[in-house]
Amino acid sequence: MIAAISPRIAGDLAIPLGAAGQLVTAFTLAYAIGSPVLTTLAGSLERGKVLIGAMLAFAVANVIASPSSSYGGLMLGRIFIALVAGLYTPNANSLAAAIAPPNKRGRALAIVNGGLSVAVALGVPLGAVDRYELGLEVELRGRGFPLRPRHSGACRWTSPRCR
Numbered sequence: 001m002i003a004a005i006s007p008r009i010a011g012d013l014a015i016p017l018g019a020a021g022q023l024v025t026a027f028t029l030a031y032a033i034g035s036p037v038l039t040t041l042a043g044s045l046e047r048g049k050v051l052i053g054a055m056l057a058f059a060v061a062n063v064i065a066s067p068s069s070s071y072g073g074l075m076l077g078r079i080f081i082a083l084v085a086g087l088y089t090p091n092a093n094s095l096a097a098a099i100a101p102p103n104k105r106g107r108a109l110a111i112v113n114g115g116l117s118v119a120v121a122l123g124v125p126l127g128a129v130d131r132y133e134l135g136l137e138v139e140l141r142g143r144g145f146p147l148r149p150r151h152s153g154a155c156r157w158t159s160p161r162c163r
Contacts, residue, residue: 013070057084
């Protein structure tokens with residue numbers, strides 16, 4: 001969610017504001033196109049492992065994209081981040097529905113989607129302030145926090161080694 005800091009990105013990379021806005025467009029297109037394709041390709045894999053892999057890949061992608069001082073590098077990073085995010089969301093919904101008893105599936109899906117909605121609703125404005133003050137690099141590195149497996153709720157839930 002970098003739309004709020006497009007002017008800062010444009011200034012930092014010395015690119016037109018419209019080019020910085022294309023980072024948002026590329027993310028959206030990669031998410032929309034990649035999500036169904038990657039979800040289909042990962043359909044035979046265990047959902048818990050797909051979720052952990054997606055979270056780790058998301059964190060790694062943000063850490064890799066953070067020091068990018070070129071428009072092309074940041075664009076590639078944003079596309080990869082979108083692909084991984086697009087893999088996570090449908091698999092989180094699928095797992096929630098699969099592990100919940102039939103009479104609680106609606107609630108499980110509401111919790112997953114509510115959590116994603118709250119994360120966006122709170123994270124975008126708070127992140128925009130953070131990113132504007134500290135810069136995109138610091139914000140993207142902050143997303144690398146899940147690289148510490150013990151801090152990941154999904155790791156605790158799916159793997160006894162993380163407990």
